Amino acid sequence: MPAATAPNQQPATATETDPEALGWMRGFPPSPDRTITFQNGSFRNFPELRWAWSNVRQLVPTVNVWRGAGPASVLPREDHDIGAVASTTLDGRPMTFAKVLEETYTDGIAVLHRGKLIYERYFGALKPHKPHIAMSVTKSFTGVLAGILVTEGKVDPQAQVTDYVPELKASAFGDARVHEVMDMTTGLEYTEVYTDKNSHVWGLRRANGMAPIPPDYSGPTNIFDFLVAQKKQGEHGKAFAYKTVNTDVLAWICRRASGMTLSELLSERIWTPMGAEEDAHYHVDRIGTESGGGGLSTTLRDLARFGETMRNHGRFNGRQIVPSSVVEDIARGGDPEKFKPADYTTLPGASYRNQWWVTHNAHGAYMARGVHGQGIYVDPKAEMVIARYASHPVAGNAANDPVTLPAYMALAKELMAGG
Amino acid sequence: MPAATAPNQQPATATETDPEALGWMRGFPPSPDRTITFQNGSFRNFPELRWAWSNVRQLVPTVNVWRGAGPASVLPREDHDIGAVASTTLDGRPMTFAKVLEETYTDGIAVLHRGKLIYERYFGALKPHKPHIAMSVTKSFTGVLAGILVTEGKVDPQAQVTDYVPELKASAFGDARVHEVMDMTTGLEYTEVYTDKNSHVWGLRRANGMAPIPPDYSGPTNIFDFLVAQKKQGEHGKAFAYKTVNTDVLAWICRRASGMTLSELLSERIWTPMGAEEDAHYHVDRIGTESGGGGLSTTLRDLARFGETMRNHGRFNGRQIVPSSVVEDIARGGDPEKFKPADYTTLPGASYRNQWWVTHNAHGAYMARGVHGQGIYVDPKAEMVIARYASHPVAGNAANDPVTLPAYMALAKELMAGG
Numbered sequence: 001m002p003a004a005t006a007p008n009q010q011p012a013t014a015t016e017t018d019p020e021a022l023g024w025m026r027g028f029p030p031s032p033d034r035t036i037t038f039q040n041g042s043f044r045n046f047p048e049l050r051w052a053w054s055n056v057r058q059l060v061p062t063v064n065v066w067r068g069a070g071p072a073s074v075l076p077r078e079d080h081d082i083g084a085v086a087s088t089t090l091d092g093r094p095m096t097f098a099k100v101l102e103e104t105y106t107d108g109i110a111v112l113h114r115g116k117l118i119y120e121r122y123f124g125a126l127k128p129h130k131p132h133i134a135m136s137v138t139k140s141f142t143g144v145l146a147g148i149l150v151t152e153g154k155v156d157p158q159a160q161v162t163d164y165v166p167e168l169k170a171s172a173f174g175d176a177r178v179h180e181v182m183d184m185t186t187g188l189e190y191t192e193v194y195t196d197k198n199s200h201v202w203g204l205r206r207a208n209g210m211a212p213i214p215p216d217y218s219g220p221t222n223i224f225d226f227l228v229a230q231k232k233q234g235e236h237g238k239a240f241a242y243k244t245v246n247t248d249v250l251a252w253i254c255r256r257a258s259g260m261t262l263s264e265l266l267s268e269r270i271w272t273p274m275g276a277e278e279d280a281h282y283h284v285d286r287i288g289t290e291s292g293g294g295g296l297s298t299t300l301r302d303l304a305r306f307g308e309t310m311r312n313h314g315r316f317n318g319r320q321i322v323p324s325s326v327v328e329d330i331a332r333g334g335d336p337e338k339f340k341p342a343d344y345t346t347l348p349g350a351s352y353r354n355q356w357w358v359t360h361n362a363h364g365a366y367m368a369r370g371v372h373g374q375g376i377y378v379d380p381k382a383e384m385v386i387a388r389y390a391s392h393p394v395a396g397n398a399a400n401d402p403v404t405l406p407a408y409m410a411l412a413k414e415l416m417a418g419g
Numbered sequence: 420m421p422a423a424t425a426p427n428q429q430p431a432t433a434t435e436t437d438p439e440a441l442g443w444m445r446g447f448p449p450s451p452d453r454t455i456t457f458q459n460g461s462f463r464n465f466p467e468l469r470w471a472w473s474n475v476r477q478l479v480p481t482v483n484v485w486r487g488a489g490p491a492s493v494l495p496r497e498d499h500d501i502g503a504v505a506s507t508t509l510d511g512r513p514m515t516f517a518k519v520l521e522e523t524y525t526d527g528i529a530v531l532h533r534g535k536l537i538y539e540r541y542f543g544a545l546k547p548h549k550p551h552i553a554m555s556v557t558k559s560f561t562g563v564l565a566g567i568l569v570t571e572g573k574v575d576p577q578a579q580v581t582d583y584v585p586e587l588k589a590s591a592f593g594d595a596r597v598h599e600v601m602d603m604t605t606g607l608e609y610t611e612v613y614t615d616k617n618s619h620v621w622g623l624r625r626a627n628g629m630a631p632i633p634p635d636y637s638g639p640t641n642i643f644d645f646l647v648a649q650k651k652q653g654e655h656g657k658a659f660a661y662k663t664v665n666t667d668v669l670a671w672i673c674r675r676a677s678g679m680t681l682s683e684l685l686s687e688r689i690w691t692p693m694g695a696e697e698d699a700h701y702h703v704d705r706i707g708t709e710s711g712g713g714g715l716s717t718t719l720r721d722l723a724r725f726g727e728t729m730r731n732h733g734r735f736n737g738r739q740i741v742p743s744s745v746v747e748d749i750a751r752g753g754d755p756e757k758f759k760p761a762d763y764t765t766l767p768g769a770s771y772r773n774q775w776w777v778t779h780n781a782h783g784a785y786m787a788r789g790v791h792g793q794g795i796y797v798d799p800k801a802e803m804v805i806a807r808y809a810s811h812p813v814a815g816n817a818a819n820d821p822v823t824l825p826a827y828m829a830l831a832k833e834l835m836a837g838g
């Protein structure tokens with residue numbers, strides 16, 4: 001068994017931690033040193049998470065996102081071996097696309113160019129028909145659903161959050177506007193430091209069902225109770241600060257505005273019309289509430305379909321699924337000046353708009369991003385979409401970006417050159 | 420809110436306890452008196468279970484049974500309103516088929532005649548695309564999977580259980596043969612009394628994940644550990660005694676003999692070739708083990724497809740899915756003399772064979788049965804299959820049989836007469 005990551009030690013490589021090869025959760029029963037449980041928290045350890053992120057529904061309760069009864073939409077294929085495409089990491093190391101996948105613990109990657117699936121690879125515990133957790137890529141779905149409700153007149157970005165959710169009156173969101181939670185410019189005491197067990201994000205995880213409840217715990221055990229208890233710090237509207245509770249509030253607004261659960265909304269508005277290949281699912285808290293900030297699991301191909309829907313201004317499978325204005329508003333991006341103080345060194349000049357990360361680079365690329373390397377990368381100029389699921393030992397995407405972002409740009413240029 | 424069942428009081432009717440009308444788990448959040456959770460055990464109360472049995476995956480972890488990538492098999496339809504078909508209950512009350520459904524808290528019923536879906540109705544919280552828990556109907560799937568492995572030479576009914584699972588050496592199963600667990604003729608101390616919280620079945624539920632673990636609990640928290648601790652009482656092979664642990668042992672044998680999980684086996688051998696319309700799922704224990712004795716959830720139509728596969732001697736969707744010898748062995752039944760001492764007053768002359776209940780009535784009908792009214796009823800002579808999901812307040816099927824069994828026979832006769 002590969003050693004856990006110790007100080008000054010490189011974590012074991014993707015090949016060394018392949019969950020199938022290591023036999024995690026194999027056998028009847030699995031051997032004790034290959035058993036992963038929710039209760040003891042081992043599913044969040046590395047390399048255990050390499051199995052867990054492809055098997056979330058075996059660990060926690062979930063709710064289905066139905067794909068409808070129709071056929072899956074066609075994803076035309078035109079295989080193109082891009083494994084040798086060269087790039088240079090932000091710290092100057094030469095790389096190939098295939099090596100990027102190995103180095104960033106990729107579980108699955110799908111690349112679409114001009115709507116054709118040119119490259120699709122699976123590693124680790126992922127299979128084409130199996131859903132993988134999207135982590136905070138979930139937020140970008142919530143944002144698009146909110147955007148759809150805005151165009152339908154059911155949600156007003158300028159309205160007060162409490163116009164939809166009066167229960168938040170005494171919370172940090174009591175004087176926040178909807179667009180401030182959409183763009184995460186609220187001023188909140190809440191912190192999101194994945195490596196610090198005292199950070200509020202761990203409280204959110206206990207509340208939303210993705211962390212066990214300690215024996216003497218008396219805090220919130222569902223998402224709503226957690227949100228109502230959030231405290232303000234600083235001012236709303238001034239600066240971007242990445243805090244998942246904003247998305248969970250946005251999901252609450254969407255439910256109240258539509259009268260539907262998040263899973264019903266996603267099924268009806270996106271999953272069914274998009275012709276998804278498989279059902280998706282959200283993990284739920286102890287009263288059935290979907291984690292709108294991080295709980296969605298989908299297959300890789302369905303993630304790619306959604307990315308392609310965005311690239312096509314909301315049109316896919318022969319129909320307009322997302323109003324083009326919603327997509328264009330996201331692609332245009334938010335205010336880079338509000339983003340700058342957050343100091344994302346791998347994303348200079350970027351902005352955050354309605355739960356999407358907008359690079360403002362020469363290709364106008366924008367992204368959905370989730371911890372441990374989950375992502376959708378849309379490059380409008382190169383007509384390229386990359387969907388990726390991963391199980392990187394490090395949660396923060398700063399561990400992926402120096403390797404993946406240059407590789408994506410190199411690939412875009414290669415494809416534009418007809419390579 | 421309808422009163423809970425008190426002594427000398429009839430439980431509220433199906434209409435009075437419709438979970439949709441009552442608003443169970445509706446709203447964001449649901450109101451406290453309409454909230455159902457796993458942790459406080461409320462999902463097993465009546466009428467809460469009327470919602471819960473259609474939403475098990477929101478309460479507990481599950482594993483998917485993939486339907487494959489192909490199209491759903493066609494279920495030809497020929498609507499036939501059989502709601503007025505008359506019958507008389509075992510206690511002499513006049514009944515119509517429609518009234519049977521209401522009186523037995525039916526969530527969904529599908530009737531096939533000569534392979535055509537002639538009647539399909541949904542009530543309560545069930546929808547055509549939603550899986551409902553099959554309870555012990557799950558056992559009949561496990562039995563058929565075991566039968567398939569027998570015909571492949573991977574399982575020998577005459578072999579010792581310990582030939583496949585040496586870990587059971589010191590348990591009640593240490594000197595049992597495989598056919599004795601298939602037919603539930605083992606002698607076990609284990610009791611299965613649903614209404615007695617001290618009955619061993621509640622220990623199994625804690626172990627298999629369908630009951631919460633009390634704070635000071637030190638017993639088994641997974642299915643394997645529970646099985647290994649089972650004690651013998653009496654002799655093996657003498658008499659039928661309905662005890663779910665037999666099926667969980669049979670599932671363990673199937674896993675060892677095939678090298679596959681139960682969900683992989685069901686997907687590959689039945690769900691995919693049958694052209695199931697939707698994925699199914701098993702609830703799992705805390706280390707990912709499927710409950711082979713009661714944890715399967717399927718859509719009603721897929722349950723009907725499986726019943727029709729059985730009626731057709733294992734052939735469905737243009738292929739032989741289950742070897743005909745496996746079906747014929749079940750349909751022929753077991754030894755009624757071994758069944759008689761169990762004293763099922765609603766099933767005189769019946770037998771139990773490889774996880775199926777065989778009536779030995781004039782039509783040669785056989786059944787898969789689960790608590791709270793789940794069932795498949797195959798009537799070979801009438802060329803009729805009935806699939807039913809329900810949420811009856813009483814667990815034991817003795818509460819359904821006096822009403823349902825005469826109705827099924829009356830319907831069979833009506834269909835045979837061309838009515």
